[in-house]
Amino acid sequence: MQKTEPQVYNVLTFKEEKRLVRAHHAALISADPAKIGESMQRDVAEDYLWRGFHPFGLINGAETVATRFWAPLRTALTRMQRREDIFFAGTNEIDGFKGVWVVSMGHLVGLFDQPWLGIKPTNKMAFLRYCSFDRVENGKITETAMYFDIPHLMTQAGQCPFPSQTAFHLVQPGPMTHDGLLLDDQPEETGTATLAAINAMISDLGQWKSGLTLEDELARTWHDDMIWWGPEGIGATYTIERYAKQHAGPFRAGFTDRAKTKHIARLAEGHYGGFFGWPNFTARPTGGFMGLPGSDTSGEFRVIDIYRRDGDKLAENWIFIDLLHFWKTQGRDFLAEATGQST
Template sequence: MNFQQEKGVVRVLYAALDGAEADRIGGVLAESMEPDALWRGFHPFGELTGPEAVAERFWQPLRRALSRLQRREDIFFAGRNEIDGFAGVWVVSMGHLMGLFDQPWLGIAPTGKMVFLRYCEFNRIEGGRIAETAMFFDIPHLMMQTGLNPFPPQTAAHLVQPGPQTHDGLLHDDASEAESRATLAAINAMIGDLGTWQSGLPLEEELALTWADDMIWWGPAGIGATYTIERYAKQHSAPFRAAFTDRSKTRHLARLAEGHYGGFFGWPNFTARHTGGFMGMPGSDKPGEMRVIDIYRREGDKLAENWIFIDLLHFWKTQGVDILERTTGIAGA
């Protein structure tokens, strides 16, 4: 397992991107991205094609809004994608983009204060260039830092989330193949247990099969973060399962691991019908799409930490509720 070339592509891009003026970002991206690279971003961005579109729609407005932007990376790893038979190589970065919120962004009024935009990015590297990207970011989390309340009170804690407890998430050097296989196996076991919601075990016993008792679930704004199996079951998992039915099978576009870290994303990961009560919202007859990134840290043979990015703005829009417009008052924000 040698991912130095692929990791290097992303690290060179980040160094150039993070130091570039807004009007140079298109050219910086073009040096690393294929002209027809597919970029997937949370609502309201969706799918974009090519570096210029990504620069104009996402990066330039963000950089103008958040001055003195700084990348605070907590996790960085690479791996071969189990979903395509371990053919493709993806590089994963997770952390926060921090800046001074000096100009409006997506209709959100600036505060002049520090804000943190949670992000996680998967980049597929092919021939020394970026061929495909999933860039997920927690917009409601940023909104809540400015004093807005896009959702009813959440069941778990709203926090600016730290990186791994072990402070070893930046895998610039390649990790052990045996450790990587063990992490992917733990993630797959969890998917097998939790992906159907039909294990037949009491919820906390089911969770204990693959999770450490002192697990931490770093959930998105609107749901929140929760600690220990008992509180995770009470503050997220049980309410979530109770509020949904007709859950589709899990579908991922990429699933990989390196060392003690791993994760996946889908577009969407699954669909389900909301019967009512989740996040204090009414039910619907329409199935909704869950676009999700999950990043995991394994400890021993159990999963110890999990960082989750869910495109809740997209999910609720599929249910007929435009959270961004409702909160900012700006149509098409």
């Protein structure tokens, strides 16, 4: 019998980058809130750049990020834990696969004991859904995209900012396969296949004029039992049919003049991948959106998308959209309105 040679896979290793980011994340949770800035300075570059959803925006420098975001959040959500569901790394397709980014997604969980951004404490458990992209260069974190679902936290506190949603939001679980924490090296070919599936979906999504029905278009790159884990204000939806009815269809009907998609980072490792932009695209809500009237004003969409691939198609998608910022571009400050800070 002829001996079969074992199959050899190419492997890209991101062990050091992952080690740095995991240690950094642990310190953000364990450090005294008053000393988070000192802790961050050990891990981040001097010209560190941080991107966060409204009302934070762009922030430069570890001490300022700690003062404006982490210390107030840690003070509000006491006994905080990071409940991580997805963790992977990869090289960035957008810059020719040169830069290395590490991705973490899950919930920051704590006891909501003090006000945050005007949101009233409940003295109960609260879940802040988050996803972060950390760029690592020369042993330091040089920039971070830290996106989080503030409207979902507001809803938990009884201050839901939006009038309605087409799907349904809840505390969102991680992958159905329970294999989203990629602590070990993955075959390069697996990540390449995942990135190819994501790019095929982006190509279909970007045109809105495939000549197919929406359901048939989606079936090209999605499994029929796909789950789209959308943000508060839109919600999650299950199966291609319901996704088309509860989000994709209404979204396409509500918007015109959708700009070409732009990403700062897009990468994949193993069966997981994702991207973010600042903004990803702009569009005008001429037909209305989220149950609110339309306008001719173009709005910005700052988005993180995380995907799980199964076979040659996508199976799950976790979405983070800065809806507070989008509506701010439309003249509505829902955070201020809901918390009684409207001027």
